[in-house]
Amino acid sequence: MLPQAMELWIPITIAAAFLQNLRSALQKRLRxxxxxxxxxxxxxxxxxPIAILYVSFLHGVIGYAFPALxxxxxxxxxxxxxxxxxATILLVHLFSLRNFAVGTAYSKTEPVQAALFGFVLLGEKLTTGAVLAILVGVFGVMLISMARSPLSPKSLLTSLTGRTALIGIASGGIFGISAVAYRSAALALDGPNPIMQAAVTLVCVTGFQTVYMLVWMLAxxxxxxxxxxxxxxxxSxxxxxxxxxSACWFTAMALQPVAYVRALGQVELIFTFAASWFLFKERLNLRELLGCLLIVSGILGLLLA
Incomplete structure (x- = not known):
């Protein structure tokens, strides 16, 4: 049973990446x-409301018990x-500054940032392969940041410290914090299985977020x-x-460490390229395309390392 459970996170993560890309594309239109x-x-x-229906189905139809909070x-x-x-607010704002694919690519520096945070804050050791993978990802960000400016040290510094790059990188870092927190929340539940623990986490979090943002907008x-x-x-x-x-992300992260899930989740950039090209009629220049591919390569290299 354990090997099957461990393999289940792969299709769930791919589904999560597809749905996340679909949601981002719809949010860009709503912007x-x-x-x-x-x-x-x-x-x-x-x-x-959909999260509540999902938990009700798992409890009433499947028969999963509610975990203890x-x-x-x-x-x-x-x-x-x-x-x-x-992180979502930053990402939605980023879509108004750069095209859909590039905006998403900036936020996908999340796994690389997580590895660096682990090294700096927690003293986690990095292998030579991991360092090389991080450098590849950083170079990808550099290419994207300079995609529409001349290649020079001065323009590189200006681009990397510019508003667009900083917003995108901040979005990726904060998304990384949320992912670690969600996995920790789901594992803190005394539940019957990871699926129900992830579902209850989803209901509680989305309920809190809904109330928080309603109060914010009312004020x-x-x-x-x-x-x-x-x-x-x-x-809707x-x-x-x-x-x-989110249900797919939460379930995958309850089954497998965040680093693996988020690294595999970079498959979202493939869906992003398709949406940027076919839905929004946006065109990437060569440096933007190479930068996005380098970010994906760096993240996959980090996973292998």
Missing amino acids: SSLGTRGASFVRFGFGF SGRFALWAVIGGLAQIY TDRSEIGRVVRSWRSS LVGLAGVLG
Whole structure:
């Protein structure tokens, strides 16, 4: 049973990557009619009822028991929920600054950042292969940042410290924090199996995120709530894709360490290229394409290392 359970995370992760790309593409379209917060909120607000139905199905039909909650679970759920909210806001904003594929590629520096954080903060040792993989990924980011500027040391420094690059890299880093927090939350539950633990984590997190963002919009811009309600058809699709993708991510990370799941999840860039080309009619120049491919190569190399 254990080998089968361990292999299950692979198709689940690929499904999560596809659904995440679909949700991001829908959010990019919504960005033209909603503000950044509104386009980010629909992921949680419209996904929360679906998450409740998912847990109800697992409990009422499949017969899985509810896990026991704890203070440790609540702490990790809140940390992960807040990190995901702000990472999503940064990513949605990034789509208005660069094209869909490049914006997504910047956020996909997450596994490389996680490895560096582990080395700097936790003293985790890096193999020679891991260091080389990280350098490949960093070079990919450098190529993307300079894709529309002359090749020179000065333009390189300006590009890497520019607003677009910093927003994208920050988004990837905060998404990495949320992933670690979600895995920790799911493992903190005393549940019957990883699937139910991931589902309950999903309900609690999306419920918290929905309330948090509603209060935020009520306090700062109530008109945004009206725009969200009026766009309910498109918004509900974002919520559906988002909650199904999150269910897959949470389940995969309950079965396997975050580093492996997120590294395999870089297959999303393949779906991203297709969406950027066919849906948004965006064209990548040669340096942007090479940069995206180098980021994927660096992450896969990190996984192998």
